[in-house]
Amino acid sequence: MASNEGPALALADITCRFAARDDASKAYTAVANATLNVARGEFVSVVGPTGCGKSTLLNVAAGLLEPSSGTVEVFGERLLAANGVNRRAGYMFQADALMPWRTGIDNVIAGLEFRGVPRADAIGQGEAWLRRVGLAGFGDRYPHQMSGGMRKRLALAQTLILSPDILLMDEPFSALDVQTRQLMENELLALWAEDRKSVLFITHDLEEAIALSDRVVVLSAGPATRPIGDFKVDLPRPRDVSEIRMTPAFLDLHREIWAAMKEEVLKAYEQQKAI
Numbered sequence: 001m002a003s004n005e006g007p008a009l010a011l012a013d014i015t016c017r018f019a020a021r022d023d024a025s026k027a028y029t030a031v032a033n034a035t036l037n038v039a040r041g042e043f044v045s046v047v048g049p050t051g052c053g054k055s056t057l058l059n060v061a062a063g064l065l066e067p068s069s070g071t072v073e074v075f076g077e078r079l080l081a082a083n084g085v086n087r088r089a090g091y092m093f094q095a096d097a098l099m100p101w102r103t104g105i106d107n108v109i110a111g112l113e114f115r116g117v118p119r120a121d122a123i124g125q126g127e128a129w130l131r132r133v134g135l136a137g138f139g140d141r142y143p144h145q146m147s148g149g150m151r152k153r154l155a156l157a158q159t160l161i162l163s164p165d166i167l168l169m170d171e172p173f174s175a176l177d178v179q180t181r182q183l184m185e186n187e188l189l190a191l192w193a194e195d196r197k198s199v200l201f202i203t204h205d206l207e208e209a210i211a212l213s214d215r216v217v218v219l220s221a222g223p224a225t226r227p228i229g230d231f232k233v234d235l236p237r238p239r240d241v242s243e244i245r246m247t248p249a250f251l252d253l254h255r256e257i258w259a260a261m262k263e264e265v266l267k268a269y270e271q272q273k274a275i
């Protein structure tokens, strides 16, 4: 039986060390003593400069990476690498996980097929999801016959069809042009509003983080990255991400969070120049 106690996701005192590239005897501490919770139904964004350890934290939450120390609990149940990945979660990464040899519909239903759902049933659910993400009639197209935005919609349907209790998203829209990106952000919010799953959304873009989230967590620059700020986003929903950015409440929040983030971004930039 799946446990249902506790927050959707509780990362406690997580530290991740990697062997240094040039000298395996030296360790690089990417993340140090990071604690982060996502409540049920909460949309949390984690922002931080490039290379600070955002993907590392997400991979820990996904059960894809065992932390050097610290614990992960999913609805109150300890996540152990020995038991495999976080099965309550669905993932969306920057590069979509579409299979180029499968049509749109066959990509959407791939997860259901792996779970042994009969094909006719899976196709029925898949068609419904294609409609929900605005891809009705495109099920027979292959990913290479779709635009970047369409592929993202497909990837979203592919993830959501499995009805995960937690959504883990790692800069899913950062490769899109600004207009398509805002459309996708609105689409994500509309789908999320239907059943309010718990979301951990990783981005380097503070505006995106505020527009989408209930809470924004700011990470320090690496090494030894950890949360340095936690901001509640009390903007009304439903939101239109392109309109909400213009409101005074949004701009106030942006100013406040940027003040916490700016120094870390500059630090990370100096480090990148030094490499």
Ligand SMILES: Nc1ncnc2c1ncn2[C@@H]1O[C@H](COP(=O)(O)OP(=O)(O)O)[C@@H](O)[C@H]1O
Binding pocket: 018, 019, 028, 030, 048, 049, 050, 051, 052, 053, 054, 055, 056, 057, 222
């Ligand atoms: N498997 C790994 N081995 C060695 N170093 C890694 C590994 N994964 C990440 N790193 C290092 O950890 C730091 C954080 O990486 P990452 O989590 O990908 O950052 P972000 O997603 O914030 O851009 C970087 O310096 C990166 O080079």
Ligand SMILES: [Mg+2]
Binding pocket: 054, 055, 056, 170
């Ligand atoms: Mg990353």
